[in-house]
Amino acid sequence: MPAEEDAPPAPVVAYQSDRVTLYRGDAAQLVGILPTVDLLATDPPYGVKFVSKRDARTRARFGPLLGDDGTLDVPALLGVLTRGHLRNRRHAYVFGYRPDQLTEPMQLGSTAELIWDKGVPGRGNFEMPWGPAHELITFGARCASAAHRADGSGKTAARMRAGSVLRYGRPNGKTTRHPTEKPVPLMAELIESSSRRGEVVLDPFAGSGSTLVAAVLTGRRAIGCELDPRYAEVAARRLAEAERIADMMRAA
Numbered sequence: 001m002p003a004e005e006d007a008p009p010a011p012v013v014a015y016q017s018d019r020v021t022l023y024r025g026d027a028a029q030l031v032g033i034l035p036t037v038d039l040l041a042t043d044p045p046y047g048v049k050f051v052s053k054r055d056a057r058t059r060a061r062f063g064p065l066l067g068d069d070g071t072l073d074v075p076a077l078l079g080v081l082t083r084g085h086l087r088n089r090r091h092a093y094v095f096g097y098r099p100d101q102l103t104e105p106m107q108l109g110s111t112a113e114l115i116w117d118k119g120v121p122g123r124g125n126f127e128m129p130w131g132p133a134h135e136l137i138t139f140g141a142r143c144a145s146a147a148h149r150a151d152g153s154g155k156t157a158a159r160m161r162a163g164s165v166l167r168y169g170r171p172n173g174k175t176t177r178h179p180t181e182k183p184v185p186l187m188a189e190l191i192e193s194s195s196r197r198g199e200v201v202l203d204p205f206a207g208s209g210s211t212l213v214a215a216v217l218t219g220r221r222a223i224g225c226e227l228d229p230r231y232a233e234v235a236a237r238r239l240a241e242a243e244r245i246a247d248m249m250r251a252a
């Protein structure tokens with residue numbers, strides 16, 4: 001048994017309003033305290049000791065990503081969160097992990113691979129002839145019944161059909177707030193494709209808060225969690241601004 005002082009501290013509320021709750025702390029500790037959610041959209045640590053390939057100043061500014069040393073079992077944690085809190089038959093989007101890594105732990109009945117096309121290649125490995133210009137996003141629909149997963153009846157009925165390549169420029173390098181920041185319009189497209197206004201979107205690895213900001217701007221409610229206090233603070237600031245904009249749009 002770990003000594004009590006070794007146990008990770010319980011998440012604390014870093015930002016709260018009638019639309020959004022952002023926790024600062026370990027997402028694993030949210031299990032059991034979250035309500036039921038309608039959509040999970042998240043960009044977890046990749047477990048690759050990610051270091052920004054931009055200039056030395058940017059590297060020094062951001063430092064390494066927390067939880068990215070390969071010791072966190074992301075599919076298992078997403079599995080516990082999904083099974084405990086994502087409504088049956090509702091959707092999940094997970095960046096950086098393949099469908100075969102997520103299907104079993106997250107009880108996904110049907111999955112698809114989406115590609116975020118960033119337009120221009122990032123720096124990556126200069127010894128390679130091909131520079132990284134895309135990221136994988138796994139889409140899945142939760143199917144809680146093992147029998148339905150096995151017989152294929154847990155497949156989603158398509159309400160809409162769109163191409164699997166999503167083209168959005170990466171956030172401007174000079175103004176990014178996080179080394180792996182996602183564009184808000186990309187997150188908004190995923191959210192609008194898989195939820196209705198007023199429903200609850202969960203991002204347990206919120207970073208600078210792009211998913212939560214997109215949820216607010218598209219009229220959803222949102223719950224997020226971020227381990228690194230620096231990024232929890234950035235996300236809280238962005239959420240306050242997004243709510244101001246959403247209020248203005250509602251009043252107009």
Ligand SMILES: C[S@@+](CC[C@H](N)C(=O)[O-])C[C@H]1O[C@@H](n2cnc3c(N)ncnc32)[C@H](O)[C@@H]1O
Binds near residue numbers: 025043068204207227
């Ligand atoms: C890939 S980044 C997300 C970036 C985000 N999509 C954005 O647009 O800014 C993953 C985030 O998960 C956070 N993280 C790592 N382990 C965590 C944990 N156990 N609980 C909550 N957050 C965690 C990291 O600090 C990092 O900011």
